[in-house]
Every structure is written in structure tokens, then in C-alpha cells.
Amino acid sequence: MKILVVLRMIPDSAGELELTSDGRGIDREWLDFQLNDFDDHALEEAILLKEASGATVVAVAIGEGSNRVLQMAVARGADEAIALDAQADGMIDSRAIAGSIVALARSKAADLVLCGVQSTEDLFGQLVPYAGALLGWPHVSGSSRLGIEGSALRVTQERGGGIAATYEIALPAVIGVQTASKAPRYVSGSKLREASKTTIGKARFEPAGFERSAEIVALRLPGQRGTGEHLGDNPENVAERLAGILAAKGFAGV
Amino acid sequence: MRIIACTERSFGKLEPFSLEMITAARAAGATGDEVVAFFAGQDPEPAVANLGAADRLVAASAGNSELIAAESYARLLKDVVAAEEPGLVLVPYSANGLDVAADLAARTGWPLVSYVNEVRRDGDRLTVIAQVYGGKILAECNVPLPAILMVNPGAFAEAERRTVDPSKLQHSDARAVVAEGRVRLVGVDVPNYDSVDLTTAERIVCVGRGIGDEASIDIARGLADILGAEIAGSRPVVDSGWLPKVRQVGKSGQKVKPKLYLALGVSGAPEHLEGMSKSDLIIAVNTDPKAPIFNVAHFGATCDLFDLVANLSERLQAASDR
Amino acid sequence: MSETPVLWIVTLAAIALTVWRSRRYIVALAQAPGANRFDQPWRRLEGVAIAIGLHRKLLRKPLSGILHALIFVSFFVLFTVTIEAFGSRLFPGFSLAPIGGDSWIALLQDLFAVLMLAGLGLAVYQRYVLKPARFKGSSGADAAIIYVLILLIVSSLLIEAGARIVGGADGSWRPVASLVADLLRVLDLPAHPAERIAYWIHIGAILAFLVYIPGSKHRHMFLAAPNIYFRNLEPAGTAPAVPSERENPGVASLVQFDWKQQLDLLSCTECGRCQAVCPAYASGLPLSPKMLITDMRDALANEASGPLVGGVIAEETLWACTTCRACMEACPVEIEHLPKIIDMRRHLVDEGHVSPMLQDALSNLTRLGNSMGKPSKMRARWTKELGFPVKDARSEPVDVLWFVGDYASYDPRVQDVTRKVAELLTAAGVDFGILFDAERNSGNDVRRAGEEGLFETLAQSNIDAIRACSFNRIVTTDPHSLNALKNDYRHFGGEFEVLHYTALLAELVAAGRLDIGPADGATVTYHDPCYLGRYNGGFDAPRDLIRAAGYTLHDMPRCRENSFCCGAGGGRIWQGDDGVKERPSENRIREALGLGVGIFVVACPKDKVMYTAATDALGVASSLRILDVAELINLREASSA
Incomplete structure (x- = not known):
């Protein structure tokens, strides 16, 4: 079995986002880029499947810092690393990159495409359904457990209300991972240094072929909607105030 | 049209x-x-x-x-x-x-x-x-x-x-x-609400990633016990296995509407807010003053979680002992 | 039957039994990987002489030191009794009499028998009346057995000598034995049988002791001196490099430790001085440096002890250590706790066994070069609020290259201090520059958290950035960076002249380049950072600065080498307070509160963070202010301008 896992580099969620002067993009100068957390889980799930049933894992990365993340993927157990050359200086639009992922899935003869269920930049739609529909493969988003049973894939999907549905899907398929069966492993610096010698392949951008799309007119920061009262940062004062508030509202004492 | x-x-x-x-x-x-x-x-x-x-x-x-x-x-x-x-x-x-x-x-x-x-x-x-x-x-x-x-x-x-x-x-x-269909449903897991049903709980203490580690959840649980509240968690906490799935608040967990919602170390991703923003009284504690949870909180504090919980538990305990 | 063959048989049997009881240790040491501890013999001998001859570290605890000295010296004097006792029967005709065995040696034996009993009395008093907490976890039976054996040995030798006097021997050189003889006369015991019984009790006790030693902490009688001789002569701040022959970076089983690390285990006296000074132990975490060593020692003797890391030594135990080095500083026999902890942590990290918080920090360091997860491009943002530009050392030559460090760069609580240091350097006319976003975390605590590979990456990146600059000296804000740059980077070919900013400021003050408007002499206390003081000997510069700034220094009871760690080092700052009953920082603040001072002076960015949090948590922030040394210095020009 061959698994293609997609790794998207997105602005660090801890960083402060500022807008460019034209208001259409975010200022990337002070930003660091990190692997989309859901994609990290997808990678872990791919490696877990490899460990459980001997798959080959091909990692493809898009965006700033791809090489570093691909080395990390190899250190964790990926067999092949490919950097996708997409327009790297803007949002990674999953609608736009779907064509390239589909082309790679075909050229690498993948049986399974794994990627994060969402990314913070998939404003124009999620990669999993796009890639699944374009490939004509079944797709399921939001998996929290993945296993191979015979030639079929068994997927547990998180639904609202704590409900989990389990499906069986014949391969090939595209799965959007929400949570890997196990938390992504830590890969030590010595293993990363070893993996830094890996040759990283290149893949060209392939258009998805959609004629029309929505476009961003302007970005803005949401105003602080909260009208709540700030109680400060001194634990003792806060505790005193909260104890008072809870008592006044009848919550102190069971 | x-x-x-x-x-x-x-x-x-x-x-x-x-x-x-x-x-x-x-x-x-x-x-x-x-x-x-x-x-x-x-x-x-x-x-x-x-x-x-x-x-x-x-x-x-x-x-x-x-x-x-x-x-x-x-x-x-x-x-x-x-x-x-x-x-x-x-x-x-x-x-x-x-x-x-x-x-x-x-x-x-x-x-x-x-x-x-x-x-x-x-x-x-x-x-x-x-x-x-x-x-x-x-x-x-x-x-x-x-x-x-x-x-x-x-x-x-x-x-x-x-x-x-x-x-x-x-x-x-x-x-x-x-x-x-090629996607064949083989089973549905419905959480067992016999032990806990957050959707009907009147008081909830919810812990988020800011709680740091599994053992710290016990400290929050202590506060929840004093308040007579159910303990709940955000997605990262439940994903880490620190709380069972039935105690997850948010899009992929429970949508709750308690009278008191105390959020400890919850940053407030849109998916979390979707599950709790309609609570009557929301109190949020998070060291990051920019955490979106403060957008829906009625009272917010940016102090150290552990010191606060310890101090508050003490005060509430003392009040209920009197 | 004649006594000679009996004694031969008993003695040889005892020696054989002793060797048999030591066999596991002998085999373990013989098979252990090599360690290069044979250089500089004179320096090594000098250390042994100071440690044993002068009892230097032992006397830091006066009662223990004195009682040990009494027993130790008496042991050597009374060894003449043992020589006589065995020699005279094993080799009939042997006697010490020709060199004074019946005169001055006899007198010394008599006196030191009493001193030995006095030492023994003090030891019993200490252990059973004073009961110091450091003995918690030590083998009580071991101690009791030796007390009984010493009592038997000393009393039997006095009774034997006394009985000889009763039998007509000359007692003029044996005042104590003469008193015993008077007692025997009162009891009317037959002299000859009493002498023989006492003799055999004496012999029996000594041989029992010999056989007992290999399984007991009294091994230190033989191993303390070699363990001190083969001590580490590298600078304290250099973490052990991973030996090139080792396949993985870490150590997963005892046999992977080199012979010196294993010898350490056998040398432990269970005195508990390490445990008494350990901040992790004091805070209630599951680490006692003493039990770390004794647990590993016991595992060395027991083949069925299971895996070392995560078995004999729990993972939580390893992660509890702040690497403050107080244990190694306190150890009278130079046991090296930290290299063992770091090597076992290396194994955990290599296996990916790290707590979620530590994993976050290490991932941030991998990704961004800082533990906070802040963009590297924001590292020098603190300079924006300065009234003057800071030179970019990457593009122009500077005299002093300032390695700022993570906390000083990013933490809003410390940035004010960083700016103050920049202002002081500028006021003194120092030509300095920084590395801007080319600087990475120094890796000091990354290395000590066991992440050797990441440390190498960080170190290499910093060394490359530093080498690309033109400068004369490096100054660091953070003592942790100081330590890494000064001591660790040498493993990667980076040899620089590095000093702490307190040393540079003290130098500037001494040269009259800072015009200080002195304060009114208010009393302050000062906390020695582990990596500045204990690791790098930087005790005096901060104190000189405090005085130069016009303050009176009142040191805490635990100061200088005995400073108590804030709890942040060795990667602890990246981990939760899980299991902590009293934070080390709060323990320390309570110590300072006892002095009644209003200012707690620090010289480490992490200390500023830790102690500010501690005074907040204790609700004493208004009565005890946490100030950096730099913040104490008030410039005359600045205040008049």
C-alpha cells in the first residue's frame, strides 16, 4: 500500500497576524510558518499505518519551510519526501493545490491520500473533498482512528455531540485526519540531523481546472466583541473577586 | 433565484x-x-x-x-x-x-x-x-x-x-x-451519558490546553467538586486522553448551556465557542490576553491558572465550611 | 589445636568470602566502557589529599565532619592493633614491640580507642537523637551494624589489653587498659581466658566487618579515595559529550555507563548531603540524588532488576532534576549525579518519551530557535523601544558581541532589564552589537534535558553566526547561555572569551566608566544563579555591583556555592508543576523574607521571571521586590537629564 500524506505550512498560530497595507493579505514579514496541526496528525496516522501494515509513505509539503518539515517527516518514518512548488507567498488555497495533489496521487500510484481535515487557510474549501471528488475516490473527513482490515480501510469519524461513526471503505480513498490514533511522536534532534541528508524531490504545480472562484476583497481583524470585565493578572486578587462574584450569583457552596 | x-x-x-x-x-x-x-x-x-x-x-x-x-x-x-x-x-x-x-x-x-x-x-x-x-x-x-x-x-x-x-x-x-455507496457505515458509537450529561449540567468547569498536564486536571476537578460542577475539557485535552470523550465541549463534543461556565486555560477556538458561548455566566482564565475566549467571557483574568485555582478553592472551601 | 592454623583458615575464608561477595561489582567494573580519568596525577592526588586529609567537604557539616574525623583517624591508629593481632598469630614471633608497640604505640592505641568511642557516641547521637532528614532513605541497618562492630572491636581490644595487665603485663603505657584491668580485677575474672575470648571477639568482629563491607555503604573505606582521585577535572559547566563509540545518544542500561560512573555507585556513603540540598527533593518531586545513586547501585548487584530507565529509575525522577549541581557540589566523594541523569534523559528523548509540555518547547526550539514559540524575526524587537539603535554585529565589527538569550529577548517581564543593560553599556561607551534574528537559544538546557541532537543544531547555528562576526569578547545576559558558550561549545570547536554582563559591568565600574548615583544603603539580598555561581564561579561581580550601586548586601543562609536553585534549570522551566508541593522559587522567597529585606536581587533573566511569579503567588510582591542587578544601578547623568 502507498500512502500520500499532504503537509501544509501555515502561519504560526501563536504569532500575531497583521494585515498588509492593501488589506488583502497578511503581513508575512514577522511570521514563522509551521506545519498545520491536523496535517501533523495525518502524518502520524500514516506512519502508524506503515508500522501496523507495512505501507510506503510519500510526504508532500507545500509552503515556506517545506524542506525542514519533510526532513522531520523522514525522521519520523516517511519513505519519500517531495516539495510541491506552489505559489508560496500567499495563502495555501486548498482549492488551488487540489489539482497538484491529484496529479501526485496518480503519478505515485497512491492507494490512500491522507491530510489534515482542515487548515486555517482553506477559506475556499477543504482539500479532502476536493481531491476525493477530482480523483473520483470516496472521502471521509474528521477521522480519529484509522486501520486496515484486509483490503479495506476502517475509519472512525468524529461527529457532533461526541458521536463517532465507523465506516469501511475500499481503497483507494482520501481521508481527512482530525486526530491521529496516537499523539504525534517527538522526533529527537539526532534523528532529525540524520534525516537532513535526505534527498527531497520536487513536484510542479498542476492547475485544478476550476474556472471561477470567489476572491478576497479585504481582510480585517475582528473587533473585540467581548464586553466582559477584566479582573487582572494577580491570582490572589482574581480569586478574591471571583469568590465574591460566585457567591453573589449563588454559586458558592453546593 | x-x-x-x-x-x-x-x-x-x-x-x-x-x-x-x-x-x-x-x-x-x-x-x-x-x-x-x-x-x-x-x-x-x-x-x-x-x-x-x-x-x-x-x-x-x-x-x-x-x-x-x-x-x-x-x-x-x-x-x-x-x-x-x-x-x-x-x-x-x-x-x-x-x-x-x-x-x-x-x-x-x-x-x-x-x-x-x-x-x-x-x-x-x-x-x-x-x-x-x-x-x-x-x-x-x-x-x-x-x-x-x-x-x-x-x-x-x-x-x-x-x-x-x-x-x-x-x-x-x-x-x-x-x-x-463506497463508504459503508459499520457502527455508531454514542457516548454513554449515564455517568455524565454535560448538556444538562448547570455548572461546568472546563479545562483547556493551558492546563499543561494530566495531573493538573485533578486540581481543576477539586475546584469543580467544591462548586458542584461537572469537569469538562476542550478538544486538545480530550485528544490527549486526559478526559473522556463525553466530557468534551465544542463542535465535535457537546454543545452546552450551563448557568456557570468556568474556562481554565481554554483559548477559545471557534469550534469551542460554538459549543459554549450561550452559557449564562462565562468566566475565563488564560494567560494570553488575546485569547478569543475573552470575546465571549463575562469575566476574564490573565493570571497563573494554578495559583488562582488553589487560592479560589481555598476561599470557596472556607466559605462553605462556615 | 594451635591458634595459628585456625586463624589462617578463618582469615583466608573471610577474604575468599569477601571477594565472592564483591564479584558482581568487580565484573561490572572490568567490563564497563572506558573513561579517560588517568591524566594529571598530581592534581588528582592533591584533590584526594584535600578531600580526605583535610575533610574539606565533610567539615561543612561540623558535627558530622568532626565525628567522621575522629573515627577516621582512630581507625588508622587502631589499625596497628589489627596488625599486631593478626601478625602475632599468623606469623609467630611477629611483634610491633621493637618499634614501640608496648610504649608510645600502646599509648596512642589506648587514647584513640577512647576517641573512637567518642566519635561513635556522636554518630549514634546524630543518627538516633538529632535524626537529620538527609538520612531518610539511607540504610539504617547498615549504620547500626557498623556501630555494633566498632563497639565490639574497640571494647574487645581494651578488654584484651586489660586482661593482659591483670595477667602481669606492664600497664604503664596503657592508662585506659589499666582502668579496664582494675574493673576486671573487681569482677574477679580469670585473666588468661578473658584475654583469649576478647582476642577472638576482636578477630571475629574485624573479619565479620571485612565480609560485610562489599554489600554495604562501608565500601567507601576502600573506594572513596579512588573515586575522588578519578573525579572529573573538566570544567563544571561542560556537559559530558556523547562518546563516539556509543550507538545511540543515551544510556538505557547500567552496563553502558563507563567504569567511573559505575564506581560512583559503589562509592556512595548514603550520607544524604545531596538529598538535603536538592531543590527537586525539597519540592516534593520523586527525586533524591542519593536514592538515584543507591537504586542504581542496588540494581548493579541484582541481575533481575528490570530496565534501568523507566524501571529502576522512573521517568518522573529523571525529569525532576533542575541540573543545579548542588548535589555534586555537596558530595564528599565526588559522585557525578548529573552526567548519569543527562545520559538517561538522552535515552528518553531519543525514544520520543517526553511530556507534552516539554515536547512543545523542544518542537518550538527546533522550529524557531526559542522555546516560547515566538517568531525568530521578533527576537530583537525589544530594541525598538530604546532611544538609540543597536549595532548589527553581523554587518559591522564590534568590541563586545552581546548574546542576549531567549528570556531577555522575548519575555516582557525581562525586556526592561535588557534595555537597562543596553543603556548602561551605551553610557559606559562600550562598542557592542547583537546577532538579531541569527541568534538561537544557546541550547544549555536543551543539552541538559537530554536533547543532544537539537543542542548540536542550535550550537552549530550559533557558532556559525558568531564566527561570521568581528568582535573581541562575548557578553551574555543569561548565565545559562554563558555556560553553554563558555563550556559546551568547545565540544564543537567554538572557543570564545565569554563573560557575564555582571562581570562586564563590574569591570566598567572599576574602571570608572559608569557614573553611578549611589542609593541610600538600603539592605538587599542576592540570589546566586546556579549557572553563574556554582557552575562558573561568578560570585563576586554581582556583589561588587550591588555595593557600587549603594546598597548593603545581606546574604541569605544558602548563598554562593550553597545557593538554592529557583527550579527553572535543566529544562524544568518547560515542564509542569505536576507533583510539586512547594515550588523551589517560593521556598527561596520564604528564605529571603526571613531576612527582612525589601529587595531580592537577581542576575539571571529566568530568575526575574521565576521570583516575580513566586512573590505574586505568595502575595508578597509589594514587600519584596525582585530587581535585576542592572536595575539597581542608577546613573547620575541619566537621573539629572
Whole structure:
């Protein structure tokens, strides 16, 4: 079995986002880029499947810092690393990159495409359904457990209300991972240094072929909607105030 | 123009966001536009009983299984879209919607905008406001029609609940489509609410990633015990296995509406806020003053979690001992 | 039967039994990987002489030191009794009499028998009356057995000598034995049988002791001196490099430790001085440096002890250590706790066994070069609020290259201090520059958290950035960076002249380049950072600065080498307070509160963070202010301007 896992580099969620002067993009100068957390889980799930049933894992990365993340993927157990050359200086639009992922899935003869269920930049739609529909493969988003049973894939999907549905899907398929069966492993610096010698392949951008799309007119920061009262940062004062508030509202004492 | 509003049910009940889709459709529409509710699921009864605010209801029922795979839902929707030729399709941002919206976009080639909060019609186009970067930024988008929008639950008010006039109901049997599906449902796990049901809890202490480690949850649990509250967690905490799934608050967990919601170290991702922002009293403690949880909190503090919890527990304990 | 063959048989049997009881240790040491501890013999001998001859570290605890000295010296004097006792029967005709065995040696034996008993009395008093907490977890039976054996040995030798006097021997050189003889006369015991019985009790006790030693902490009688001789002569701040022959970076089983690390285990006296000074132990975490060593030692003797890491030594135990080095500083026999902890942590990290918080920090360091997860491009943002530009050392030559460090760069609580240091350097006319976003975390605590590979990456990146600059000296804000740059980077070919900013400021003050408007002499206390003081000997510069700034220094009871760690080092700052009963920082603040001073002076960015949090948590922030040394210095020009 061959698994293609997609790794998207997105602005660090801890960083402060500022807008460019034209208001259409975010200022990337002070930003660091990190692997989309859901994609990290997808990678872990791919490696877990490899460990459980001997798959080959091909990692493809898009965006700033791809090489570093691909080395990390190899250190964790990926067999092949490919950097996708997409327009790297803007949002990674999953609608736009779907064509390239589909082309790679075909050229690498993948049986399974794994990627994060969402990314913070998939404003124009999620990669999993796009890639699944374009490939004509079944797709399921939001998996929290993945296993191979015979030639079929068994997927547990998180639904609202704590409900989990389990499906069986014949391969090939595209799965959007929400949570890997196990938390992504830590890969030590010595293993990363070893993996830094890996040759990283290149893949060209392939258009998805959609004629029309929505476009961003302007970005803005949401105003602080909260009208709540700030109680400060001194634990003792806060505790005193909260104890008072809870008592006044009848919550102190069971 | 015709607008299709997608709806869903879950375990015998219509998902409340179904009614929100009808309101959103009205917001996007102009006078004379027709809003068609689309339903696919086990049994259309709850849809028929509630979706009268739409002009018509197109329902496909699959009979024996509680939920149908998004693959079948998408296929049924695509057939309805082909037949109805709408100018706009609204899909709720739900577990099902995540697979349906872009699938339809890929098959029709239509534009799609996700995580939509606001819609406005500008002639032959729409102007929508959507969340990007986990709600840290709002994007104003220009959308040519026909188009698909994936709409955030909670962004629009629920339409009035009333029964669909039988003359406005178009019902079909979806069993053949479901049977052809390649995604075969083999089981549904429903959390066991015997031990705890957060949806009916009056007081909840919810811990987020900021709690740091598993053992610290005991400290929060101590406070919850003093308050007579249920302990709950955000997705990262439950994913780490520190709390059981039944105690998860948010989109993929429980939607709660307690009288007291104390959030400890919860940053407040949109998916979490969706599950708790309607609580009566929200108190949030997080060291990051920019955490979105403060947008919905009635009282917020940015102090050290552990010192606060220890100190507050002591005070409340002393008060209840008196 | 004659006594000679009996004694031969008994003695040889005892020696054979002793060797048999030591066999596991002998084999373990013989098979252990090599360690280069044979250089500089004179320096090594000098250390042994100071440690044993002068009892330097032992006397830091006066009662223990004195009682040990009494027993130790008496042991050597009374060894002449043992020589006589065995020699005279094993080799009939042997006697010490020709060199004074019946005169001055006899007198010494008599006196030191009493001193030995006095030492023994003090030991018993200490252990059973004073009961110091450091003995918690030490073998009580071991101690009791040796007390009984010493009592038997000393009393039997006095009774034997006394009985000989009763039998007509000359007692003029044996005042104590003469008193015993008087007692024996009163009891009217037959002299000859009493002498023989006492003799055999004496012999029996000594041989029993010999056989007992290999399984007991009294091994230190033989191993303390070699263990001190083979001590580490590298600078304290250099963490052990991973030996090139080792396949993985870490150590997963005892046999992978080199012979010196294993010898350490056998040398432990269970005195508990390490435990008494350990901040992790004091805070209630599951780490006692003493039990770390004794647990590993016991595992060395027991083949069925299971895996070392995560078995004999729990993972939580390893992660509890702040690497403050107080244990190694306190150890009288130079046991090296930290290299063992770091090597076992290396194994855990290599296996990916790290707590979620530590994983976050290490991932941030991998990704961004800082533990906070802040963009590297924001590292020098603190300079924006300065009234003057800071030179970019990457593009122009500077005299002093300032390695700012993570906390000083990013933490809003410390940035004010960083700016103050910049202002002081500018006021003194120092030509300095920084590395801007080319600087990475120094890796000091990354290395000590066991992440050797990441440390190498960080170190290499910093060394490359530093080498690309033209400068004369490096100054660091953070003592942790100081330590890494000064001591660790040498493993990667980076040899620089590095000093702490307190040393540079003290130098500037001494040269009259800072015009200080002195304060009114208010009393302050000062906390020695582990990596400045204990690791790098930087005790005086901060104190000189405090005085130069016009303050009176009142040191805490635990100061200088005995400073108590804030709890942040060795990667602890990246981990939760899980299991902590009293945070070390709060323990320390309570110590300072006892002095009644209003200012707690620090010289480490992490200390500023830790102690500010501690005074907040204790609700004493208004009565005890946490100020950096730099913040004490008030410039005359600045105040008049």
C-alpha cells in the first residue's frame, strides 16, 4: 500500500497576524510558518499505518519551510519526501493545490491520500473533498482512528455531540485526519540531523481546472466583541473577586 | 433565484443549525427568491415537522441506518442541484458539511467560501464575511453566482419552526443511492451519558490546553467538586486522553448551556465557542490576553491558572465550611 | 589445636568470602566502557589529599565532619592493633614491640580507642537523637551494624589489653587498659581466658566487618579515595559529550555507563548531603540524588532488576532534576549525579518519551530557535523601544558581541532589564552589537534535558553566526547561555572569551566608566544563579555591583556555592508543576523574607521571571521586590537629564 500524506505550512498560530497595507493579505514579514496541526496528525496516522501494515509513505509539503518539515517527516518514518512548488507567498488555497495533489496521487500510484481535515487557510474549501471528488475516490473527513482490515480501510469519524461513526471503505480513498490514533511522536534532534541528508524531490504545480472562484476583497481583524470585565493578572486578587462574584450569583457552596 | 439550504438530523432531532440555514438563505436572497430546504437522512419526520419556514422541502430518506455517510448525502444533493438548478447552495459547517460542500464545488466547478458568518446580495454576486486563521481574521469575499457557501452554526438566528405544508414536500427514497455507496457505515458509537450529561449540567468547569498536564486536571476537578460542577475539557485535552470523550465541549463534543461556565486555560477556538458561548455566566482564565475566549467571557483574568485555582478553592472551601 | 592454623583458615575464608561477595561489582567494573580519568596525577592526588586529609567537604557539616574525623583517624591508629593481632598469630614471633608497640604505640592505641568511642557516641547521637532528614532513605541497618562492630572491636581490644595487665603485663603505657584491668580485677575474672575470648571477639568482629563491607555503604573505606582521585577535572559547566563509540545518544542500561560512573555507585556513603540540598527533593518531586545513586547501585548487584530507565529509575525522577549541581557540589566523594541523569534523559528523548509540555518547547526550539514559540524575526524587537539603535554585529565589527538569550529577548517581564543593560553599556561607551534574528537559544538546557541532537543544531547555528562576526569578547545576559558558550561549545570547536554582563559591568565600574548615583544603603539580598555561581564561579561581580550601586548586601543562609536553585534549570522551566508541593522559587522567597529585606536581587533573566511569579503567588510582591542587578544601578547623568 502507498500512502500520500499532504503537509501544509501555515502561519504560526501563536504569532500575531497583521494585515498588509492593501488589506488583502497578511503581513508575512514577522511570521514563522509551521506545519498545520491536523496535517501533523495525518502524518502520524500514516506512519502508524506503515508500522501496523507495512505501507510506503510519500510526504508532500507545500509552503515556506517545506524542506525542514519533510526532513522531520523522514525522521519520523516517511519513505519519500517531495516539495510541491506552489505559489508560496500567499495563502495555501486548498482549492488551488487540489489539482497538484491529484496529479501526485496518480503519478505515485497512491492507494490512500491522507491530510489534515482542515487548515486555517482553506477559506475556499477543504482539500479532502476536493481531491476525493477530482480523483473520483470516496472521502471521509474528521477521522480519529484509522486501520486496515484486509483490503479495506476502517475509519472512525468524529461527529457532533461526541458521536463517532465507523465506516469501511475500499481503497483507494482520501481521508481527512482530525486526530491521529496516537499523539504525534517527538522526533529527537539526532534523528532529525540524520534525516537532513535526505534527498527531497520536487513536484510542479498542476492547475485544478476550476474556472471561477470567489476572491478576497479585504481582510480585517475582528473587533473585540467581548464586553466582559477584566479582573487582572494577580491570582490572589482574581480569586478574591471571583469568590465574591460566585457567591453573589449563588454559586458558592453546593 | 433558487437557494438550496442543506439540513441534517441527528438521533431523532433536527439539528438546530438546519433552521439557521434557512435564515441565511433569506439573508442571501432577494425578493421573489425561492428557498428550498434539502434533507437527507433516516426519516424526514423531524424535517417535515420543523422546516416550514422554507418554501419547499426536498427530502430523501434512507430508512434503516441512523446516519448516512456524507458520500451519499453529497450524491443526493448533487442530483437535487442538477434538477433544481439553484443559484446558491448553503451547507452547514458540520462533520457532514465538511465532506459535502467542497465535493459539490469540485463536481460543479462553482465557487465555494467556507466558515461564513454574514451574507449580502449585490446584484448577481454575493458579498460574504468569512472566518479565516481560526477566527483571528475576517475575510470579505466577492462571490460570483452560482455558488456554494459553508455557513458557521450560530452565525444566523434559527428560522421559526413550523410544519411543512404537505403540498410543499417532495419526498424520495434514497436507499438505492446509499446501497451503492463506497463508504459503508459499520457502527455508531454514542457516548454513554449515564455517568455524565454535560448538556444538562448547570455548572461546568472546563479545562483547556493551558492546563499543561494530566495531573493538573485533578486540581481543576477539586475546584469543580467544591462548586458542584461537572469537569469538562476542550478538544486538545480530550485528544490527549486526559478526559473522556463525553466530557468534551465544542463542535465535535457537546454543545452546552450551563448557568456557570468556568474556562481554565481554554483559548477559545471557534469550534469551542460554538459549543459554549450561550452559557449564562462565562468566566475565563488564560494567560494570553488575546485569547478569543475573552470575546465571549463575562469575566476574564490573565493570571497563573494554578495559583488562582488553589487560592479560589481555598476561599470557596472556607466559605462553605462556615 | 594451635591458634595459628585456625586463624589462617578463618582469615583466608573471610577474604575468599569477601571477594565472592564483591564479584558482581568487580565484573561490572572490568567490563564497563572506558573513561579517560588517568591524566594529571598530581592534581588528582592533591584533590584526594584535600578531600580526605583535610575533610574539606565533610567539615561543612561540623558535627558530622568532626565525628567522621575522629573515627577516621582512630581507625588508622587502631589499625596497628589489627596488625599486631593478626601478625602475632599468623606469623609467630611477629611483634610491633621493637618499634614501640608496648610504649608510645600502646599509648596512642589506648587514647584513640577512647576517641573512637567518642566519635561513635556522636554518630549514634546524630543518627538516633538529632535524626537529620538527609538520612531518610539511607540504610539504617547498615549504620547500626557498623556501630555494633566498632563497639565490639574497640571494647574487645581494651578488654584484651586489660586482661593482659591483670595477667602481669606492664600497664604503664596503657592508662585506659589499666582502668579496664582494675574493673576486671573487681569482677574477679580469670585473666588468661578473658584475654583469649576478647582476642577472638576482636578477630571475629574485624573479619565479620571485612565480609560485610562489599554489600554495604562501608565500601567507601576502600573506594572513596579512588573515586575522588578519578573525579572529573573538566570544567563544571561542560556537559559530558556523547562518546563516539556509543550507538545511540543515551544510556538505557547500567552496563553502558563507563567504569567511573559505575564506581560512583559503589562509592556512595548514603550520607544524604545531596538529598538535603536538592531543590527537586525539597519540592516534593520523586527525586533524591542519593536514592538515584543507591537504586542504581542496588540494581548493579541484582541481575533481575528490570530496565534501568523507566524501571529502576522512573521517568518522573529523571525529569525532576533542575541540573543545579548542588548535589555534586555537596558530595564528599565526588559522585557525578548529573552526567548519569543527562545520559538517561538522552535515552528518553531519543525514544520520543517526553511530556507534552516539554515536547512543545523542544518542537518550538527546533522550529524557531526559542522555546516560547515566538517568531525568530521578533527576537530583537525589544530594541525598538530604546532611544538609540543597536549595532548589527553581523554587518559591522564590534568590541563586545552581546548574546542576549531567549528570556531577555522575548519575555516582557525581562525586556526592561535588557534595555537597562543596553543603556548602561551605551553610557559606559562600550562598542557592542547583537546577532538579531541569527541568534538561537544557546541550547544549555536543551543539552541538559537530554536533547543532544537539537543542542548540536542550535550550537552549530550559533557558532556559525558568531564566527561570521568581528568582535573581541562575548557578553551574555543569561548565565545559562554563558555556560553553554563558555563550556559546551568547545565540544564543537567554538572557543570564545565569554563573560557575564555582571562581570562586564563590574569591570566598567572599576574602571570608572559608569557614573553611578549611589542609593541610600538600603539592605538587599542576592540570589546566586546556579549557572553563574556554582557552575562558573561568578560570585563576586554581582556583589561588587550591588555595593557600587549603594546598597548593603545581606546574604541569605544558602548563598554562593550553597545557593538554592529557583527550579527553572535543566529544562524544568518547560515542564509542569505536576507533583510539586512547594515550588523551589517560593521556598527561596520564604528564605529571603526571613531576612527582612525589601529587595531580592537577581542576575539571571529566568530568575526575574521565576521570583516575580513566586512573590505574586505568595502575595508578597509589594514587600519584596525582585530587581535585576542592572536595575539597581542608577546613573547620575541619566537621573539629572
